[in-house]
Amino acid sequence: NAGVTQTPKFRVLKTGQSMTLLCAQDMNHEYMYWYRQDPGMGLRLIHYSVGEGTTAKGEVPDGYNVSRLKKQNFLLGLESAAPSQTSVYFCASSLGGVAGAGEQYFGPGTRLTVT
Amino acid sequence: AQTVTQSQPEMSVQEAETVTLSCTYDTSENNYYLFWYKQPPSRQMILVIRQEAYKQQNATENRFSVNFQKAAKSFSLKISDSQLGDTAMYFCAAHLSGTYKYIFGTGTRLKVLA
Numbered sequence: 001n002a003g004v005t006q007t008p009k010f011r012v013l014k015t016g017q018s019m020t021l022l023c024a025q026d027m028n029h030e031y032m033y034w035y036r037q038d039p040g041m042g043l044r045l046i047h048y049s050v051g052e053g054t055t056a057k058g059e060v061p062d063g064y065n066v067s068r069l070k071k072q073n074f075l076l077g078l079e080s081a082a083p084s085q086t087s088v089y090f091c092a093s094s095l096g097g098v099a100g101a102g103e104q105y106f107g108p109g110t111r112l113t114v115t
Numbered sequence: 116a117q118t119v120t121q122s123q124p125e126m127s128v129q130e131a132e133t134v135t136l137s138c139t140y141d142t143s144e145n146n147y148y149l150f151w152y153k154q155p156p157s158r159q160m161i162l163v164i165r166q167e168a169y170k171q172q173n174a175t176e177n178r179f180s181v182n183f184q185k186a187a188k189s190f191s192l193k194i195s196d197s198q199l200g201d202t203a204m205y206f207c208a209a210h211l212s213g214t215y216k217y218i219f220g221t222g223t224r225l226k227v228l229a
Binding site: 031050104106 | 150152160165210215217219220221
């Protein structure tokens with residue numbers, strides 16, 4: 001099992017450019033998440049999904065969009081990148097539901113710099 | 116609102132010594148789970164230990180153990196026989212059972228000194 005994978009691992013964008021981060025998991029998890037990590041602020045939830053075809057806003061959704069067309073994939077899009085979106089982005093997945101009382105599994109992270 | 120608080124931004128410990136990282140949380144829910152995650156310089160988030168709130172017995176994983184005080188809403192992590200490889204950021208997290216929600220603290224940066 002590869003677990004949770006993210007592509008790319010690093011990216012530099014200019015202000016106004018767009019990009020998509022791809023997250024894939026092979027554990028048949030229902031729930032998937034996108035977080036951003038900034039110094040001193042821990043992990044903040046951007047968007048999440050509780051199943052294929054569903055998405056919902058998290059704590060800091062502005063400037064981001066997501067899609068979950070397939071159960072194993074969760075895409076995070078930046079339509080017009082801003083310097084404030086410079087961060088490390090983590091994807092995570094969990095089993096979900098009442099039975100899914102377990103931990104989240106994390107991808108390796110994507111370091112994004114917007115200049 | 117549910118919160119997780121880690122009041123120690125940075126800590127250091129000598130190799131082979133014992134260190135305790137503090138975590139407090141606030142939730143009105145009865146069914147929840149608590150976790151400690153380790154994030155080494157590689158950035159990968161690694162689960163260290165988990166605790167089910169309904170269990171009174173403290174969880175242990177080799178050199179890692181927790182002191183879970185449910186009434187005080189405290190969940191500290193004890194690392195025994197610290198090793199250089201334990202140098203990392205440690206995050207405390209709470210998960211409300213049956214929901215999507217995971218709440219993370221702001222982390223404690225631990226440095227193990229040779």
